[in-house]
Amino acid sequence: MGKTRKNKRLIPRVNPLGIPSNREVDENEELFGINDHPEGPIQAIFEQLQSVSVEEKMNALQSLALMSASVDKARVLSSSEIIRVAAPLLMDRSQPLRNATAGALRNLSVCGVDVCENLVEQDVLTPLLALLNEYAMNPTWVPIFDQELNNQLDEKSDTFLQAINLLWNLCESTSVALENFNQTSVVQSFIRCLDFNVFGLDISIAVAQCLLVISEDNANCWNILNNFVQEFLCLLNIDGDPSHALLRTLAAGILSNVPALAAAHSAKILEALAKTLDLNHREVLGSITSKLPLLEEQDTLIDVSDNPNAMEEETDEAASRRRRLQELPTEVELEVKSIERLLEAQRVAAETITNICSSDDDEWADDDNDENSDAESVHDYENSNNSSTNLQNIDRLPVDILEAIKSLGLIEKLWQRAQPIPENVYLILQESKTKLSKKVRSLRLSALLCLQNLCNTMTTEDLGGPDAIYGVWLDLGQQVFQGPNDIVILEPATSLMRASLEHLKHSPELFKQMTLSDLELILNGLQNCSEAEIRANWLRMLGILGCLLSEPLVKVIISFILETCLKEDEVWTISEAIDALMDMFSDNDWEQISFELNLQQKCVELEKIFKTKIRQQKRDLKDRYPAVMTVRTNFTRFVKYIEGQMKNYKPQRVS
Template sequence: MGKSKNKKFKSPRFSAEGLPASAVKDVEDEEEVDSPAGELLEKLQSPCPDVREYACASISRMVQQSQAIPAFLQRDAVRCLGPLLLDRSLAVRETAAGALRNLSACGGFEVCEYMVKQDILTPLTALLIECCTGFDSGSGLSPKSQKDQKNPKNPVEDVANEAVNLLWNLCESCNRALLVFNKAGLLDMLIRCLERHPHNIELALSAAHCLHTVTEDNTELLGSLNTPVLSGLESVLLSSQPGMAHMLLRTLAAGSMWNMKSCLPSDRQAQTLSALVATLSQSLELDSGTLIPELREAEAARSTAVSSGVEMAERPAGDMEAEEMEEEGGVGMKNGKTTNRDDDISDLLPTGKEELREAAALLAAQQTSLEIIVNMCCSDDPSDDEWEEMSSSDESEMCPDGISEGNSSLLSPLCLSAEVHSALLNHSIPEKVLKKTEFPSSAAIEVCAKSPAWKGLIKKMQRVQCRALTCLHNILSAMELESLGGAPALQALAEHLSKLVFSKPEIPKQEEFLEAVTSAVRSLLQIMASKNIPQCMSAQQLMRLSEAATRCDTISVRVNALAILGITGSTLAREEGTADSLQMIGNALLQVASKDHNMVVCGEALDALFDVFADGKEAEKAAKNIHLLPSLKALQPVFKAKLRKECKGKYSPDQLCVLDNIKINLRRFIGYLETLE
């Protein structure tokens, strides 16, 4: 039976749809120097700081259109903007960093690589060092806060926020940027920015996001960690400021601490782990289905209160422009800056959208919490990412007749440390994760659907559900049955998943949901089959789910669907009067094994066939009825030829190893069927 590999989340990459840097070469040279790009880049050299600031802001807006990016890159925009990061004017520094931030976010991974090759990290590093030096000595008000004397802000922090976001984009897109980050000692700069959280949550959140990214699988960085870094993170983790933004900040700090777990002093590990899991628990306790309608109602009440026009007249023009743009279905903006990183606009909403910020931060905190728990319940096997759903048939697992038995060792839990296991159970993490697997609240979806500005939260709520289902998959793989509540708890869980999938006339078609729910169903069915626990989902229902999943373009979804059929069939084969159901399952598996274009999927279908028809009179009867032996004989040379001709260079070594084992098993299984004849 196929392994159910537990998932591992890496820091989310922004989904850049912009043009790659190589597209610069394809731009025709017809544009003259007086083109919009050329004119703006010339203005960057103006002796007047206002003109330089205007040019930077204009570039910031223009590069949000991917088709405009090659024109700027062709004219060496990165090298033109780089020196302005150290301009005499703080306003120019901020807008220059904002323009580069947008270029990195909207241009894609190759543009980020290009920017690093253009040595943008040298002035960016110098800027961050200067900013951190100026946090305590900065004077005066930033342009944005001059109208709000009650809330003065150090203008250096505005510059630092743009710089940190640019650094974040580069480090999550480019390994070379990470190497520079490690050597330049920028970790200390991020901690300094993080420590501004009591009065500048926006800057602290940017630093926390960046820190969460750069500490992941970064052995060189972890080797240089010092006590001030760990203490700075711990102080954030143990902070207690109210509000969803601070909850998100603590959650990101928890994620960074988990990334650094190998570096924690032994005498602080237990305390830190407890604080970390407590933070995740607090985030998951919050009910977005109740809080989001309340926040939307609060926003509406505040809008009504200011509708007299007095406050509206004093409202900054930038806020009104951003709101008008949102009403037209655009992306939230702030000072001309935007990003498409995972559709996250929480740090780009205009002032006056506090409730929407809170709602976005709430969902981001819960999604991040679930991803951290996924990783806590994940093995460190490097092959996890190579083959998410590897077939398990192996010569070492063969019975005397050459047929692979159900691989019970794969169903045993991973070796969670006692401390992690206890912490997760003490904070009722499995129960809280299960609660988050429910469909988003209809009330929350309804209020968000009525407002263009809030509509984007619907997708975020759905993503939280998907992350919870993936988290459930890993928890099932990593924890003992007794810890989860025994057989009754698993039966209740099977009923819950059944309602999620089968409560509507059609199986939900969203790929993200299908991947998460099929992973959870697969893990649950494996455990229940290994323990002989009856479950409520019928073979017909599981066939419906598998049929919907095998039509999905995502390979892991198709693999999960086939594994579910294999588990179901091998269970039915031990029961009487199930030949008809086995025929239905066998025909479906044969269809995929012979026609799917992906060898991983074909291999999983064959692996499932071996499980279903390995033993039992009902299986023998069904195998004859669907002509299994001649079908596999016809398929064998085709599978071998594809494996020999098509797979090299297309699949990883781990995948090729598994496929080779399946080829051997296919030969042996055909021999087994021939003995039955």
């Protein structure tokens, strides 16, 4: 065993959870001396990696891992020659170097798609897949859990854990990584790692997360997974803490990704997901807030030069053990990790339900695409003005799935996960060095999107009836107008409001109490919104409300839509507004309003603007182009209809 010269210095405690601050990153760069290099820290790391000294390489890899906390630095690092030098160390004879390299590259890979693409371009996959193949070719390998290290994995097993996480991130970010992975034969050998009683929850969860990613729309993987049905079905029945819930949920997600397995086991999959959504995330988040300040106190530096047991020279194994002792998570960090896994499990559950209830198959989801909701079929305004058919009275889900959703109470459970947590709790989470606030946000986002999808695929009665849907619509409105203006949450929230309102087209009695001040909240929200998608949702809602409200409020809506169209830059949003305008005339002529607002002239002017913007933005519309063209065709007929209407109309005289 080789020896390393240990310089007396402070050793930074790597935070196992969360992301170090920029200040900490800079301090650690100074600690390793890389800022002193005349050509900068990247060149310093580059030279350290090429050193014959194991300790120099270890210092370089730890610097690389720490610098990954900054996304900007990660992007520079991932595109540099440092990666080409570091990646081969995944296959180094030194196990500590393998472990440090896998950890550093994994840290880099969480910094975004562009970083992962750079890593693939710098040929990380060749040594990574070679490393994983070593484990695959060794059927006797199992982890060793060190009781002196709080049952932490041995270094070789931890290297596998880091490598699997790295592969997962790369395959999720770039198709090139997935294509390369498909050419290997390691999937089958790693199914055994799902046995958490042997391999531990950390490895089983990481393997399951990787399988969830690579099994999505990947027929090559399906053929293999079909041979391990019982292994996945067994995981659907496990109970325990949030880590067990996450593994159960991931197994359900993997089964749902394989068409044959999803069809055969949909009831069991949904039962497993319902069990995950039963857990109350708000309670556990409230309980952790008082402990989060302790994480700040634990983020300290350990002075090994004052340790009487520290030797001037230590073996590689001893140095590695010292580093692992230094990085052991505390009780609070383990509790945070458990809560993060709960939030992740519930997010995956919501996304899996969305996938199960969505389909590209014509027999199931003819109306799931946006064109049907965003641009109705051509309507002949000259010859027909009858009310449109209610598209919300037909379920678009298989009976077994529909019955499971209803019997398991999935809508109610998803609605609870979509609720904002108390503002004081959220602020504490944001100020902490954990990922909890981001995971709470991601959970809300996924739950809202799932509920929107269910609104588009289930009947009004199966969703709980008009009164229940109206309650959801009101609650969402209060959250949108009274809560923080978070664009990420605002888009799915307004999309769900829009989908909910579609179910209320034939329930005008619910809106009798709506006043001008209530309506102005929506109008003001639209005026202050910078996102075209959200503006389109607002406009769609206005069109539906225009079919439900009294004439004075309808006049305000029509006037507002016309003004918005004349000022709007995005042709897609204009098409949504025009479609909303036409919807309001499907059940009522509104002749007096048309006369008072000079609708005929304004529509002629708007038609010219609309056609011009279509020509200008045609290439940007992409898959939305057909829907926009349908609106254009409809609007031409609508303009002619209004012209004919006004020719024969005799305005009412006010006495």
